[in-house]
Amino acid sequence: MNRFQFLSLTFQATWLGSLAVTHAYPAFKPVPQKQGDPDLDQLLPQLLKDWKTPAVSVAIIKDGKMSWNKAFGVRDTTTNEKVDVDTTFEAASISKTVFAYAVMKLCEKKIMNLDTPLATYYPELFAKGDARLQVITARQVLSHQSGLTEWRQSPSPTFQSDPTKEFNYSGEGYYLLQTVLTHLVGKAFTQPCETFESDYPVCATDFADYMQRTILDPFGMTSSSYLWSEKLARNHASAHDVQAKSFVKKHQQAVDMARYGSAGGLLTTAKDYAKFLISLFEGKDNDPYRLNSSSLQEMLRPQIKLRDDQKVDECNAWALGWGIRDLPAGRVVIHSGGQSGFKSLAIASIDKRSGFVALTNGDNGGHVIYRLADALGYPYS
Template identity: 50%
Template structure:
């Protein structure tokens, strides 16, 4: 059975929740904006120290400010054994930060009329995603992207897939919801290869699709994400960051196959660089005019509009609400969009101020990466970038 180890940030077992909560805690004093040059100088000193203290082998970061890429740099190594250095072009697993890119592609399909945001996905699917539950007929793309489907994060043998509440009424972070939507889109837009299949959690059979090609044509290539993919290739492999455990030891790395991408691509399968992802973040924070690939203002605004408020015990990364593909922090200085990610050997975070058209993306290749990217000192240095 093929299975990737996903430590999705909604899971308390991932260990990111206590750290993520600091993003809105006292270290954020909302002091007056400092110069970006000063911020970069502080980061160049702070990041190597935090990496040493927390045993994080490699990190890549990019800052965008006022609608432009301001700075990018790599720190540490992409492989603890070979000591190859991290650069802005080093390819990391984005983990759940992948969801934002998929959400954008989905909304463009909604804009084009391929699917409708509020039409039940069961009307497009060739077979029921969950059997024996009439609530399946209520689940729409909006519910998936706002994590209100009622589906759990990942099915297991002990917890078979089920709908835990009426769709649209509550929040429950769900990788399975994203897989459901991805499978519907593959049915509508792609080609399934029934000769290339694998088994996953709870005996789930998944066959290869052209998801990688679909995402490259629809988002990655048009947005200048030249080094991003869902499948390995020779160029990507030369720049790949390798995963490491909490002791800094290399973890085994399995090359993803097409059924893996069909199962996990939308929820956490993006392979990208901080430079590439910064290009995508700029398309969200400082959108260019709508075209074949870019959203209209109506759909762009809907993507960033809060869809559901989060209760105190539901809050991820200090977010107050969830939009379509993005978590939202409602600050006095304006909304901040964000998403974190975590799976075996990788941790990631992106945040952005809609008002300032500024933000950052940071990717790490260690299980301790969250101890850097959610560290109070790291947050305090970066916070002025997000003040409107």
């Protein structure tokens, strides 16, 4: 799977708007650009113009600190209100890395175990349907080895392969793991409830509050949230199609986050997400929120090698929540994201304590952020 196909994967859910899975973007054509020290003040506005993308927000990390943070373009092409570094975007699938961190912390606290079947913690959730549900573990989910499809295609979860047999990117696995996490340390409510894929019913939980309390607030991600609010509405980027025409999406609420929060529910800024990326560079012992060195090492350790026909973002392997890619300059962890109207990318070199995150509010945003990656020395061409 090439990077544009991956960026086109999206949730088929009402809160995300019109969401049939889209086709791959046109073939990527590299643009000549000096790598390592580009003039981003010129490059990024030009890329936005070339690819009909309304806005991009970027944060660059060097030597373990955020060294550059700017935003270009407009929040909405209808109003032409400009973005700034505090404008929030839908993070899409780079939300998965934040959830993976939360799961690793629960394992560190011995509330969960990476290799214990999830059915052990919540038997009722896995009591019906395919018998293979009984053996799925957190490790399999976070490394996309559960065998589950991207999202269920029937009232019960469906499988593409047996667990541990091969890499199959699955948002459904994240939902099941999120539901187990909520069962162990959160709260589930009896209302409001909605039906999602295949008329599957889901009721609201406190997942968003849990992530706010254990990740966003402790990491200083002050502009980030999983729930829509009046505060967020004051400076949030609108979704846009490939012609840079804005469209309205449902404002995400607790019931939506009970289904999709872990897989793609984070609303954030590049600056906030960079704070999370920096946390990957060094573990902290005896910290109530941050992972210790051993947990970090395990999270970022390759779990499965990817065949050429399985590759996402040209990754060689997948760790727990992150893709792994070996570049000429060294190994990086990487995750991209794409859902209706938004595209995103996060890359970090653990050894060099460097990386970047880019968020866009257009369906063409993948063209912008991958050319940016090329320019910054993380080649995709």
